[in-house]
Amino acid sequence: NAGVTQTPKFQVLKTGQSMTLQCAQDMNHNSMYWYRQDPGMGLRLIYYSASEGTTDKGEVPNGYNVSRLNKREFSLRLESAAPSQTSVYFCASTDKTYEQYFGPGTRLTVT
Amino acid sequence: GDSVTQMEGPVTLSEEAFLTINCTYTATGYPSLFWYVQYPGEGLQLLLKATKADDKGSNKGFEATYRKETTSFHLEKGSVQVSDSAVYFCALTPPGGSYDKVIFGPGTSLSVIP
Numbered sequence: 001n002a003g004v005t006q007t008p009k010f011q012v013l014k015t016g017q018s019m020t021l022q023c024a025q026d027m028n029h030n031s032m033y034w035y036r037q038d039p040g041m042g043l044r045l046i047y048y049s050a051s052e053g054t055t056d057k058g059e060v061p062n063g064y065n066v067s068r069l070n071k072r073e074f075s076l077r078l079e080s081a082a083p084s085q086t087s088v089y090f091c092a093s094t095d096k097t098y099e100q101y102f103g104p105g106t107r108l109t110v111t
Numbered sequence: 112g113d114s115v116t117q118m119e120g121p122v123t124l125s126e127e128a129f130l131t132i133n134c135t136y137t138a139t140g141y142p143s144l145f146w147y148v149q150y151p152g153e154g155l156q157l158l159l160k161a162t163k164a165d166d167k168g169s170n171k172g173f174e175a176t177y178r179k180e181t182t183s184f185h186l187e188k189g190s191v192q193v194s195d196s197a198v199y200f201c202a203l204t205p206p207g208g209s210y211d212k213v214i215f216g217p218g219t220s221l222s223v224i225p
Contacts, residue, residue: 004154033213042200042217043155090154097162098143098204100213102154 002026004103006091012109013081021076021106023091029101031094032074033058034066036087037105043090049074081110113138115201115216123222124191132186132219134175134201142203144168144177144184149198149218158186158199191223 004025013019025032034046045058047066055066063085065077074093078085091103118133136142143162147155159168164179173188184201201216 040217043215045213092154094213097160098213099145099157099160100147100155100202102156104154 004091004093004101006089006103006106008106009104010107012111013078014111015082017081018077018079019081020078021089021091021108022073023075023103024073025091025093025101026072027093027095027101028071029093029095030071032068033092033094033100034064034074034076035090035092036060037090038087046076046089081108083110086110113142113203113205113214115203115214117199117201117216117219120198120218121220121222123224126193126223126225127190128223130186130188130191130195130221132199132201132221134184134186134216136182136184136201136203138182138203138205140206141179142205144175145202145204146173146175146184146186147200147202147215149200151197155200191221193223193225196221196223 007022030051033048035043044060046064049055049068052071067075086109089106092100094100114137116135145160146158148158149155159170161168161177167176175184175186198218198220200218203214
């Protein structure tokens with residue numbers, strides 16, 4: 001049981017490049033989330049998916065898109081990366097008690 | 112709207128000292144309350160939780176009691192260790208649950224020195 005996995009762990013992009021962050025969970029959770037964590041800002045919700053086939057915007061969705069590929073996988077795409085998107089990105093899933101299970105994070109630098 | 116406030120950090124303690132990290136919340140009704148811990152270079156993980164008033168959550172020597180009258184959920188540990196050095200996040204989920212409304216506090220960084 002791996003829990004929540006994320007790839008890649010580290011990434012450096014140039015401004016304007018695109019990339020997709022991958023996330024998968026093996027706990028049969030319906031809901032999945034993408035957060036970004038910045039110094040002094042805590043966790044901010046980018047997008048979430050309450051169930052397979054649905055996605056909704058969170059607090060800071062601009063510049064991102066998501067895909068809930070199936071129940072296990074929830075990807076985050078940056079179409080044209082900007083330095084303001086330099087951050088640590090966390091994927092999470094939740095069970096019916098609303099306890100969140102987090103992945104190890106992706107550390108993204110945009111130059 | 113719903114919110115979580117935590118004490119400012121960073122907090123630096125000597126090993127075996129007593130720890131309190133304050134957390135207060137604003138929410139209607141009875142939210143579920145959580146403490147998460149983030150060790151360096153890792154994702155957050157649940158430390159403890161409480162789902163109704165007067166409940167006490169506990170894990171790894173940490174405790175927190177859900178106080179409705181003071182809208183608080185302070186984290187305590189009687190004797191901290193170097194391995195407790197981490198960032199601690201208080202969080203809430205509104206009554207009845209809501210997938211887009213898991214609200215995290217800003218986090219409190221704890222450093223424990225030998």
